[in-house]
Amino acid sequence: MSVFNELKASLQEAVDIKQGVKSPCRVTRFEVADVKALRSQLNVSQQELATALGTSVDTIKSWENKRRNPTGLAAKVLATIQDNPKFFYELASH
Template structure:
């Protein structure tokens, strides 16, 4: 099958799924951390959270305003902090 035919078949499948004529083979969902809720539960400022995560204050603000979502290692670290808030203290100490 040529690349064109594969792309065409893929697009036709996407349209069929969109029009509820076919079910997707799999659905991947990602939980996006509620950064503001995590920060408030820790009782820390945006600047303190940014410093502990090694990111900028503007990035934390963007996450809290839902303009951007944490990805990669930041998302994993936030999920870990959400599960175990004491982990924040370990990060902040370094």
């Protein structure tokens, strides 16, 4: 099967799932960290959190205002901090 045909079949399957014609074979859900609550719990500023995560204050603000969600490594690090707040201080010390 050509790449084009594979993509076409995949898109058709996505449409069928969206329209309820077909059920997805698996569903993965991730809990999105409440960055504002987490930062409040840690008692740190947006700047301190941004520095520890290696990101910008604007990114932290976007996460807190729910305009964007943390993804990839940032999401995993935030989940780790939620489970183990001491991990934040380890990050911040480096």
